[in-house]
Amino acid sequence: MxxxxxxxxxxxxxxxxxxxxxxxxxxxxxxxxxxxxxxxxxxxxxxxxxxxxxxxxxxxxxxxxxxxxxxxxxxxxxxxxxxxxxxxxxxxxxxxxxxxxxxxxxxxxxxxxxxxxxxxxxxxxxxxxxxxxxxxxxxxxxxxxxxxxxxxxxxxGVYWNLVDVIRRELKHTDSMHCLALLLAWQVPYGRVAEYIDDWYVxxxxxxxxxxxxxxxxxxxxxxxxxxxxxxxxxxxxxxxxxxxxxxxxxxxxxxxxxxxxxxxxxxxxxxxxxxIGSAYQESAITLEFVEKFNVISQLITRFASTYIPEHLFSAQVGGFRSMQMVLRDMMSEPNPFDVNRFNQHLDKIITDLSLD
Ligand SMILES: C[S@@+](CC[C@H](N)C(=O)[O-])C[C@H]1O[C@@H](n2cnc3c(N)ncnc32)[C@H](O)[C@@H]1O
The missing domain is CATH 3.40.50.150 (Vaccinia Virus protein VP39)
Structure with a gap:
């Protein structure tokens, strides 16, 4: 075929x-x-x-x-x-x-x-x-x-906006390389499939x-x-x-x-x-999250390029995986999504990665 x-x-x-x-x-x-x-x-x-x-x-x-x-x-x-x-x-x-x-x-x-x-x-x-x-x-x-x-x-919505930032950053990388990293880190298979699906299809x-x-x-x-x-x-x-x-x-x-x-x-x-399908007007709250996803993505790249350039890709995969994992875990809670807690989480990542 x-x-x-x-x-x-x-x-x-x-x-x-x-x-x-x-x-x-x-x-x-x-x-x-x-x-x-x-x-x-x-x-x-x-x-x-x-x-x-x-x-x-x-x-x-x-x-x-x-x-x-x-x-x-x-x-x-x-x-x-x-x-x-x-x-x-x-x-x-x-x-x-x-x-x-x-x-x-x-x-x-x-x-x-x-x-x-x-x-x-x-x-x-x-x-x-x-x-x-x-x-x-x-x-x-x-x-x-x-x-x-x-x-x-x-x-x-926030989920696809995060995925879009990750897709853009990983666009020129190889799905098998990513798969190998996730498997080496013993990420559960279901999650590996989710990341590879969202990021590389x-x-x-x-x-x-x-x-x-x-x-x-x-x-x-x-x-x-x-x-x-x-x-x-x-x-x-x-x-x-x-x-x-x-x-x-x-x-x-x-x-x-x-x-x-x-x-x-x-x-x-x-x-x-x-x-990308239908046009869609995002809400102000989602756009604020997008801004933070972009900042974090840039910080990961700067951090890795400064200290461990040969490991830029693994730093990106590690960082993106942890952001998507937290988002997905919070979405899995039975209560409505806690915007403040997610914001605090993103702010903490930004502080941690802002070295100067
Ligand atoms: C996200 S998976 C969903 C698999 C399954 N339906 C499920 O819910 O677990 C998408 C599947 O669609 C298949 N696929 C994509 N485009 C297709 C096409 N044009 N014809 C047949 N299969 C296709 C892919 O190979 C892949 O296995």
Whole structure:
């Protein structure tokens, strides 16, 4: 199969990180899927007896989740040949023989129209070369009356702003070099995968609910509703349940949407402003954080270049990892995000790194 240069990189980023998971980390990785179904009152038995497509299956956790809930057949498509091996390993581990994983591109699916009862596409399209064609395709193969589980990144907010600063600084570095460092530091595999994913995947687009809803309606999903329940760190939960839209932008865009008619209007396009998806106006509070992320990034570079130039890269990875870890850990707390505590944390880093 021929992959574009960007797809080759994407496939490498995910192939290398997903193969690392051991059973303990994989079970942990499955957990949020269960929580999201519970918290949004979706009965996971909806998969019972259904033919399901896992579009961009990665490690195969969505496939396992669907099979655990009674899917009669799961077919997976992913760019990465390594992911095919990883997902097959998990299917055998859990004893499922009704799953088939293939290397392929969801932008050109070799399946008949309306040939699946459920399509699962979790965290994939924003990383693909052509999200519009991908969404058209996975809608085409879904039966009218069937459901699509869809997750796309929502625009804006402090998390993506930190990730963007890190992506900019690490742009010309190599994901394998970073992976080696994180593994040598014994960072848990799930976290390694998160950092490599966020920092090195070539496309990392985000959308607004309005833009995505318009596109979904055009593809036959009348009245699509963005899900609001989730784990404490899901930004959709922070925005819609805890009211912190000024910090977390649009929040994660998760849907369990029914295809209610066979409309397939490919002319409605998700925007791609500057190749990052939808345009988004950040809040003043988020912009203040961005300023501090930039200051810290410059200080790390100055600090390392002055004292340990040959270790600039490891200083950057170490510093960025600790910032993202603190942010993620604080987001995982059940209470609303504590802005003051995060500000104090950033101020302390700035003081520590300001040597003169
Ligand atoms: C962030 S991972 C998500 C994996 C999985 N869906 C999950 O939720 O754990 C994104 C996956 O999408 C795959 N991918 C990206 N673009 C794709 C495309 N055009 N066709 C098929 N797979 C694609 C990548 O190889 C990667 O495994």
């Amino acid at each position: 021929t992959l574009s240069p960007v797809e080759q990189l994407t496939s490498r980023v995910y192939g290398d990180s997903f193969k690392l998971y051991d059973i303990e980390e994989f079970e942990k990785f499955l957990e949020p899927l269960k929580v999201r179904y519970q918290q949004n009152n979706i009965d996971p038995q909806v998969f019972k007896g259904k033919r399901c497509l896992d579009a961009g299956f990665g490690s195969g956790r969505g496939s396992i989740f669907m099979a655990q809930n009674g899917a009669s057949e799961v077919v997976g498509i992913d760019l990465s040949e390594k992911n095919v091996q990883t997902a097959q390993r998990w299917a055998s581990h859990y004893g499922y023989s009704n799953m088939k994983f293939y290397q392929g591109n969801l932008q050109a699916l070799a399946f008949e129209d309306e040939s699946f009862d459920i399509v699962w596409c979790n965290g994939v399209l924003h990383h693909s070369d052509d999200p519009n064609t991908g969404l058209d395709e996975i809608s085409r193969v879904l039966k009218v009356g069937g459901y699509m589980w869809l997750y796309l990144y929502g625009s804006g 070539p496309h990392c687009r985000r959308y607004t609910i309005a833009d995505l809803n318009e596109k979904l309606v055009g593809l036959g999903f009348d009245d699509p509703q963005c899900l609001t329940g989730g784990t404490p760190y899901d930004t959709s939960y922070k925005v819609h349940v805890q009211g912190q839209g000024d910090l977390f932008g649009e929040g994660d865009l998760r849907y369990f949407a029914q295809r209610t008619n066979n409309r397939l209007d490919r002319s409605i396009q998700l925007p791609d402003i500057n190749e």
